[in-house]
Amino acid sequence: MISVGLIGCGAVVHELYAKALIGRSAYKVCFVCDTDPTQAASAAVLFGAEAVSLEVLAEKAEAIIISTPPATHAALVRACLQPGRTIICEKPYMTTHKDAREICEESHAAGASLFVNHFRRVFPQLELAQELVGLGVIGEVTGFRASEGGRFIWKAVSRYTTRDPAGGVLWDTGSHTLDMALFASGLDGSPDMGVEDVRVRRDKSEPSHDFRADFRLSVDGRGVDGRVHVSRKEALPNLVVISGTGGQVAFITGLDDRVRLTTATGSTVLHAERPYGHFMECFDIQFRRILLADRAGPMAAENFAGQIKLIETLTNA
Amino acid sequence: MPSHTDPSVAIVGAAGFVGRKLLRQLEERDISATAIVRGLPELSVDGDFHGACSAALALAGEGFDVVVNLAYPTSGSPYEYPAQDEAIARTVHGLVKGGGRVIQASTLAVFGLALDRQVAPGPVPKVRDAAYVESKLLAESLLTEQQAKRGLALDIVRLGNVWGAGSGSWAQPLVQRLITGRPVGVTGAPGYSNTTDVANVAAYLAFLIQDGRREPGVRYHHLAEFSYVTWSDWADPIAAELGIEAVCADPSVLEMPASGVQELVEALAPLGPRTLYQRMATERTAGSWARTLVRHLPSPARTRLKTGPFFADEPDLDRAEQSFLAIMAGRQEFTSVVDSAWKPVLTEEESLERVLLWLDGG
Numbered sequence: 001m002i003s004v005g006l007i008g009c010g011a012v013v014h015e016l017y018a019k020a021l022i023g024r025s026a027y028k029v030c031f032v033c034d035t036d037p038t039q040a041a042s043a044a045v046l047f048g049a050e051a052v053s054l055e056v057l058a059e060k061a062e063a064i065i066i067s068t069p070p071a072t073h074a075a076l077v078r079a080c081l082q083p084g085r086t087i088i089c090e091k092p093y094m095t096t097h098k099d100a101r102e103i104c105e106e107s108h109a110a111g112a113s114l115f116v117n118h119f120r121r122v123f124p125q126l127e128l129a130q131e132l133v134g135l136g137v138i139g140e141v142t143g144f145r146a147s148e149g150g151r152f153i154w155k156a157v158s159r160y161t162t163r164d165p166a167g168g169v170l171w172d173t174g175s176h177t178l179d180m181a182l183f184a185s186g187l188d189g190s191p192d193m194g195v196e197d198v199r200v201r202r203d204k205s206e207p208s209h210d211f212r213a214d215f216r217l218s219v220d221g222r223g224v225d226g227r228v229h230v231s232r233k234e235a236l237p238n239l240v241v242i243s244g245t246g247g248q249v250a251f252i253t254g255l256d257d258r259v260r261l262t263t264a265t266g267s268t269v270l271h272a273e274r275p276y277g278h279f280m281e282c283f284d285i286q287f288r289r290i291l292l293a294d295r296a297g298p299m300a301a302e303n304f305a306g307q308i309k310l311i312e313t314l315t316n317a
Numbered sequence: 318m319p320s321h322t323d324p325s326v327a328i329v330g331a332a333g334f335v336g337r338k339l340l341r342q343l344e345e346r347d348i349s350a351t352a353i354v355r356g357l358p359e360l361s362v363d364g365d366f367h368g369a370c371s372a373a374l375a376l377a378g379e380g381f382d383v384v385v386n387l388a389y390p391t392s393g394s395p396y397e398y399p400a401q402d403e404a405i406a407r408t409v410h411g412l413v414k415g416g417g418r419v420i421q422a423s424t425l426a427v428f429g430l431a432l433d434r435q436v437a438p439g440p441v442p443k444v445r446d447a448a449y450v451e452s453k454l455l456a457e458s459l460l461t462e463q464q465a466k467r468g469l470a471l472d473i474v475r476l477g478n479v480w481g482a483g484s485g486s487w488a489q490p491l492v493q494r495l496i497t498g499r500p501v502g503v504t505g506a507p508g509y510s511n512t513t514d515v516a517n518v519a520a521y522l523a524f525l526i527q528d529g530r531r532e533p534g535v536r537y538h539h540l541a542e543f544s545y546v547t548w549s550d551w552a553d554p555i556a557a558e559l560g561i562e563a564v565c566a567d568p569s570v571l572e573m574p575a576s577g578v579q580e581l582v583e584a585l586a587p588l589g590p591r592t593l594y595q596r597m598a599t600e601r602t603a604g605s606w607a608r609t610l611v612r613h614l615p616s617p618a619r620t621r622l623k624t625g626p627f628f629a630d631e632p633d634l635d636r637a638e639q640s641f642l643a644i645m646a647g648r649q650e651f652t653s654v655v656d657s658a659w660k661p662v663l664t665e666e667e668s669l670e671r672v673l674l675w676l677d678g679g
Contacts, residue, residue, distance in 0.1 A: 235485030269498030
């Protein structure tokens with residue numbers, strides 16, 4: 001059985017991870033730590049784990065899940081790098097492209113396996129959309145637009161979402177939304193893509209709660225137009241639309257199993273082979289794939305450097 | 318005592334879709350208002366203008382001349398809604414000054430989600446209905462009781478289906494349904510949308526705040542300036558913008574139980590022999606009993622048990638889906654009954670234009 005250590009015992013751990021990590025035969029949360037002893041003690045009871053210091057956890061746990069505010073990720077991943085260790089970092093992966101690139105390299109050099117917790121990558125509609133685009137069904141990708149917004153109800157214990165410059169809606173919700181667009185477009189494997197012609201509108205300085213941007217990505221010598229709008233204040237269409245030279249695919253951002261495919265011959269809705277009943281199933285699948293080394297590829301950290309570059313560039317615009 | 322032009326105003330539930338727009342309208346009219354919100358004010362309302370605060374903090378103050386209540390139960394289990402309604406009513410009661418005015422945002426749904434009861438601008442008796450409907454009816458009733466006891470001015474503003482750019486209840490579901498190929502209407506039954514744009518809702522509430530009326534009594538308003546617009550009038554242009562065709566459901570989806578007894582019979586139907594056997598068969602001991610029992614059944618009954626159905630199959634559409642489509646096919650118009658001096662700020666064309674802009678991310 002793989003011993004898992006949890007660094008950060010906030011809302012995501014108590015409300016989501018607990019349901020996906022308790023009672024599994026192949027892995028068990030054995031160690032937890034948090035800067036707030038109350039949170040650590042609560043998680044320890046929840047998981048039947050031992051509340052320990054960061055140093056002890058980094059020494060003893062075979063696999064480590066980091067679910068702390070984004071600004072702390074770089075230092076914590078570095079503190080956990082060990083040969084043969086699996087590390088899962090909560091999204092957003094890093095807050096700078098420089099860290100995103102360097103830590104991937106450091107992880108490889110240390111012999112550790114580093115992943116990012118982007119559980120939406122197992123959403124059936126996203127897997128199907130990525131497959132369709134990859135097959136060339138819509139030709140070469142020329143652009144995408146993505147939106148996601150609604151009343152913000154997540155209660156981060158650390159309150160980083162209103163205090164930390166990397167806690168704004170683009171880093172938080174937007175990292176999910178943009179990842180869906182980049183993953184489906186097949187652009188997530190371009191860590192050094194150019195981000196140009198950036199135009200941004202936001203409600204306030206970071207951490208902002210309503211953020212929209214138009215931009216152009218430069219990938220392998222071709223341009224891809226992007227548009228994103230994310231909001232904690234108003235409902236948005238919650239759609240991702242990928243356009244190509246031969247058509248487009250569109251899907252909703254919530255858990256679903258349908259993709260709309262539109263080409264010159266018409267428009268139709270395709271269903272993924274395997275629908276899921278609940279999004280918690282996606283957390284479960286993600287942890288299984290990563291911890292048991294079963295189809296973890298899409299979650300490997302190197303797939304997220306491009307996303308961080310895009311978010312960082314938009315944030316700083 | 319403040320003059321009619323500058324009453325002290327509190328907006329309960331100011332962080333919602335209507336609340337935000339109302340605060341903006343008030344700001345444009347230079348009317349000061351206090352936003353009563355749950356959670357973090359920073360995430361709830363824009364800017365510092367409204368001095369957002371919790372209900373507890375506001376209740377410690379001297380009270381308000383006008384209290385607009387936009388809050389209603391939105392979380393927790395539906396069986397908790399009555400308690401939440403009572404808590405909201407207590408807050409409103411605590412906030413409004415003697416001789417003050419309460420403006421209660423209610424809904425056309427007090428006449429049924431699909432508007433299947435007779436519409437009239439007056440009191441509506443309590444009936445058994447969906448949790449949301451019962452909750453809204455209870456809220457009207459609680460505030461009416463307060464009005465009678467304290468001699469307040471009470472305006473019950475029953476809103477049509479609040480749509481517009483950023484509408485999570487109507488615009489967003491229409492878009493998502495269109496993209497995923499789910500029906501947005503019923504063939505041969507183009508229902509009245511009975512809609513009101515959120516900008517017009519905010520403008521009307523602001524108008525009422527400004528009109529200065531304080532005479533004790535209950536006044537009923539119905540606001541749905543686009544009541545005559547059919548759902549397909551909204552959905553078709555959105556579909557065209559998305560480059561797709563809207564799908565309609567077969568009229569048979571509207572066949573729902575007509576009474577509580579029929580609902581109970583339908584709810585118990587899955588407990589029929591076949592379902593019971595399938596459920597028991599997976600159990601260790603009960604499965605053994607079930608198999609023994611089945612072995613003693615006459616052959617025709619055994620065949621029916623295997624191939625079913627003993628009772629009608631479960632419907633392909635769940636009840637929420639049916640309710641949505643029933644609203645899309647609603648044939649009763651919820652005509653506006655508003656102050657004759659008020660005019661909407663947004664036309665049908667402008668409303669649609671804003672939704673299409675919102676759709677495009679602009």
